[in-house]
Amino acid sequence: MNNKKIIKQINQDWTDIYHHLHVVHQENISHQAVRALQFIEKSESVTVGDLSNHLKVSHNTASEHVKRLIKKGYIAKIRSTEDERKVFVVLIEKGHEVLNKHTRLDEQKLEILLEDLSADEIEKIESTFTLLSRSAKHVSDN
Amino acid sequence: MNNKKIIKQINQDWTDIYHHLHVVHQENISHQAVRALQFIEKSESVTVGDLSNHLKVSHNTASEHVKRLIKKGYIAKIRSTEDERKVFVVLIEKGHEVLNKHTRLDEQKLEILLEDLSADEIEKIESTFTLLSRSAKHVSDN
DNA sequence: AAGATTATATCGTATACTAAGATATAATTA
DNA sequence: TAATTATATCTTAGTATACGATATAATCTT
Known part of the structure; x- marks a missing residue:
């Protein structure tokens, strides 16, 4: 249940992803x-x-x-x-x-990125973002 | 193999997540x-x-x-x-x-968000971000 | 209908940001 | 020693940001 650490890691990844x-x-x-x-x-x-x-x-x-x-x-x-x-x-x-x-995010860079991933990995990314964006809306609605 | 559509969806989610x-x-x-x-x-x-x-x-x-x-x-x-x-x-x-x-992203909002998710879902988010940030570094290095 | 309120727009003024050219200083390289 | 490199400063200029004061027009209140 150490969510604080996970949150810091997500944020680190979030800014790295955006940066690249x-x-x-x-x-x-x-x-x-x-x-x-x-x-x-x-x-x-x-x-x-x-x-x-x-x-x-x-x-x-x-x-x-x-x-x-x-x-x-x-x-x-x-x-x-x-x-x-x-x-x-x-x-x-x-x-x-x-x-x-x-x-x-840059569509061309994302395309290059996805090319190296398996169908399973792509599906995982897609569903994770769907989950996160739905949850985010929920949080801001309170 | 319709990555274009997936990319648009990821971007839509990306900006929604940031917005909320x-x-x-x-x-x-x-x-x-x-x-x-x-x-x-x-x-x-x-x-x-x-x-x-x-x-x-x-x-x-x-x-x-x-x-x-x-x-x-x-x-x-x-x-x-x-x-x-x-x-x-x-x-x-x-x-x-x-x-x-x-x-x-706001740590407090993320904490509230994670509270409503299962351990499996949190693990999925974490590993997806790890994967994406590693791949992103790879893309920008060429 | 007259007066008060609401929503937006404009004017004057002030400060900060952004940027470049010209010039200066100091360290390094040839 | 002269040329080059890295950074800093000065001047000048356009744009952005922000607010108070004021104006205009629509709507609401009495």
């Missing part, structure tokens, strides 16, 4: 911008106010983040029809692309 | 700073010049990154004894802490 397999990108994008894009991608619907809460910045700063991200072609605004004060923000294609490059 | 389990931090640290800290942590020894190559910035810019990171208490300089022109940079405690918060 992450996409090499050249886009100049700030840390806050990535956080904003991630939040927008993973949430059902996001308003400027939601973003302000999530990033823990003032409403005007959030509004400026949105302005910058639109200028870069990463997101778009959609005014709510129910309450026309509200503005929803959504990722558009370029935003998805940039976010993928910053958060995902 | 990452550490909630408040440090204001830039993207380049995280990249620099990551590179310093994962490499055997790093000079200012190595950093400049890795970040693809000029030597003077790399030198300024180092200056900023030292000012923030994240890294330290160690002048080489063999060649006294060279300066190695290393992570110090606060740098490790900040980097962990930005790249690792």
